[in-house]
Amino acid sequence: GWRSRAAFKLIELDDRFHLITPGTRVVDLGAAPGGWTQVAVKRGAAEVVGVDLLPVDPVPGATIIEGDFNDPDMPARLTERLGGRADVVMSDMAPNTTGHAPTDHLRIIGLAELALDFATRILAPGGAFVAKVFQGGSEKQMLAELKRLFTQVRHAKPPASRKESSELYVVATGFRGMEAKGEG
Ligand code: SAM
Numbered sequence: 001g002w003r004s005r006a007a008f009k010l011i012e013l014d015d016r017f018h019l020i021t022p023g024t025r026v027v028d029l030g031a032a033p034g035g036w037t038q039v040a041v042k043r044g045a046a047e048v049v050g051v052d053l054l055p056v057d058p059v060p061g062a063t064i065i066e067g068d069f070n071d072p073d074m075p076a077r078l079t080e081r082l083g084g085r086a087d088v089v090m091s092d093m094a095p096n097t098t099g100h101a102p103t104d105h106l107r108i109i110g111l112a113e114l115a116l117d118f119a120t121r122i123l124a125p126g127g128a129f130v131a132k133v134f135q136g137g138s139e140k141q142m143l144a145e146l147k148r149l150f151t152q153v154r155h156a157k158p159p160a161s162r163k164e165s166s167e168l169y170v171v172a173t174g175f176r177g178m179e180a181k182g183e184g
Contacts, residue, residue: 003057006092007035008160009169016156017171019088019128020045027078027086027122028062029069029115030093030132037062040088049082069093069111075118085124091115091131108132109139112170116142120149120178127175135166146172149180 002008014020020043028050031037034057040048041061048062051074056064063081067074093115095107112131119129129150133139146153151174161167 002035002038003033004035005160007039009092009158010036010039010090012158012160013130013156013169013171014039014043017128017154017173019090019130019171019173022046024087025082025084025124027082027089027119028064029089029091029118030111031064032056034059034062034064036090036092037064040090045088047082049078051078069114075121078118079122082122086119086122086127087124088128088130089115089119089123090129094132105134108134109142112139113142116145116149119175123175125175125177129170129172129175131170133168133170135168139170143170146170149176150174151176 020040022044023046025047026040026045028037028048030052031050032052032054037048037050037059041059050064051067051069052064053068055066065077093111095111097104112133115131116129150172153172156169156171
């Protein structure tokens with residue numbers, strides 16, 4: 001069985017956007033308890049490397065580092081473990097909520113921006129980026145950046161995401177490559 005209800009969100013996103021196919025190399029940010037990791041392996045990912053603050057019970061076929069993605073050396077550790085470029089960088093990272101909506105929103109966007117910065121350095125051309133964001137408006141800047149870096153940028157609320165939550169995923173596909181990063 002799946003370890004988390006969150007697993008169904010990735011299943012739904014992947015059914016719609018076809019992110020993971022046999023051989024895909026995946027980075028899973030905010031992996032605990034491992035539902036997305038399980039889905040990626042099940043769908044044929046060749047390699048899954050992830051990170052979480054919390055320990056994750058081993059998932060055969062994947063390596064999850066216990067640690068903070070904010071640590072300055074974490075991108076290098078993930079890159080070294082993957083041993084090459086990734087096809088998909090997916091982030092379901094969510095900070096602990098404070099109950100103060102504007103603060104929570106800024107924090108989640110901060111994590112998503114950090115994930116995007118990492119994605120631009122590890123993705124192979126044509127690669128995809130998925131990140132949890134919240135409806136709230138202040139992600140405009142990130143959206144502009146995503147549109148410059150990827151050929152297609154869409155927002156999706158998978159049916160498994162509770163209706164009353166403002167959780168949303170941004171799905172960007174067709175990474176244009178490092179060259180796009182330097183422009184404008
Ligand atoms: N996708 C997972 C699954 O299917 O099982 C569920 C992920 S859960 C919604 C969000 C995770 O993000 C939590 O386990 C949390 O510990 C992790 N997280 C939040 N901030 C983090 C950070 N700075 N570094 C690493 N993980 C972080």
